[in-house]
Amino acid sequence: MPPAKKRTRSYDPARTRAAVLAQFENVRAAARTLTPEQLALPTRLGDWTVRDLIAHLTLTVASVGRALERDEPAKPELALLDHPSTTAAHAGAIAESSRDLAGASPDLDALLTRTGEDLARHLAAAPPTRVLALRAGAMTLTDHLVTRTVELVVHTDDLNAAVPGLDIPHDRQALAACTRLLADTLAAKAPGGSTEVRIPPYAVVQCVQGPRHTRGTPPNVVETDPLTWLRLATGRTTWRDAVADGKVAASGERADLGPYLPLMV
Template sequence: MPPAKKRARSYDPARTRAAVLAQFGNVREAVRGLGPEQLALPTRLGEWTVRDLIAHIGMALTAIPRALDQPEPPKADAVPLDWPFATAANAAAIDEFTRNLAAGEPDPGSCLADVERSLRAALDEHPGSRILRTSAGAMSLDDYLVTRTAELVVHTDDLNAAVPGLDVPCDRQALAAATRLLADALAVKAPGGSTEVRVPPFAVVQCVEGPRHTRGTPPNVVETDPLTWIRLATGRLSWKDALAEAKVSASGERADLGGLLPLMS
């Protein structure tokens, strides 16, 4: 994999913090109204129930105060773009931790409220430059929060898909950060300039080896909306199905991204 650090995008720290808190607040409010039957519903994440999924969403944010409680690494050696490629290696441990957490928490709504309180306290106490150890390596708190927007947006969509009638809103800034992170991850996985991937209004990236265009309309163009892109990048939607359902447009001989997706799962 090409070094992600060479492609690191900058994110506004204040907006990222606000986005994480806003999206987590959206989830917390929605979860408060779920009953036992809804919590027991299956999800599209293997054997996880809605209760397991909610526990995982909370776990994704409790990772921050847990990491901040540990000694600070001497320096950062990772950036947000390292994170999408590190998730698969931790899948088994995440699954076990999530199931144990869900089994021990009878009231998911109360649990998420506790998570929010501890998260706010941690963010108030520590500057964004604080280095913490993560599954992808040592990175700054500001950088790690970018990865949390992706966790929240992806799993909010999972939650909406699992519970009929549920429509948890997605914070615009959280959606923007998640879209850009996963679009940049594609450019890292398939470096090049022959294909332009457009995810309006948030991201445009060049990728795939081949002739690089310099002006005018690129010969190979892929375009889709942010949620469809996130579903493609995380394996919630296949490339074939997205084309068949006209959720993505692809023109040019190098516009087939099917062999490059998903980027993470």
């Protein structure tokens, strides 16, 4: 039997662009309020400080403009659902670049402002189907922007966890795109139709091999909220802890998603 095809979800180019710009602006607005002591706080990302993480987000967003300035590849090479599995291979280089930028940028607000302005300028002139030459492989601009929502949303949650009292809002469209991409990644990693995963209000996917339900309530159901889902998908929390804390409702013999998580690190 041939392998199941990975589900391809379409993303509205205009909404995706607006989501990336909005979430980056949320981060910039919050970062300018942080004190030197808060910027030096540790995060849950190993030895990264808050300053390092903010610098990383500027690199994440600046990657769009840098790619648009390169020659355009003939065609895309990397499917959107393949992106989460590529991040670990480049983690070391990304961490080093982020710390270097943090050390070289005493004025983070100026760096963030300049980065946001450059992003808006590049996006205003680029068609959504433009193919970008990226480290992991060529992707369309819209697909790459979807991956930027994952970076921005996940690391916004990291910043909120690191700084007591910080509550950077999540742009609704950015959170939706992040949730849907990670849900579809699960469905591609564990193909099947025996288990329904519900992440209201943004995503519902079926996954895990076994008997497929055709009507009524499926025998295996998992339900959680978007932030818990992204923490599970990126290894910020474990399946066991999320279930024990009541953050996940799971019923049915095939409702244990622990063996398939995390989806990216």
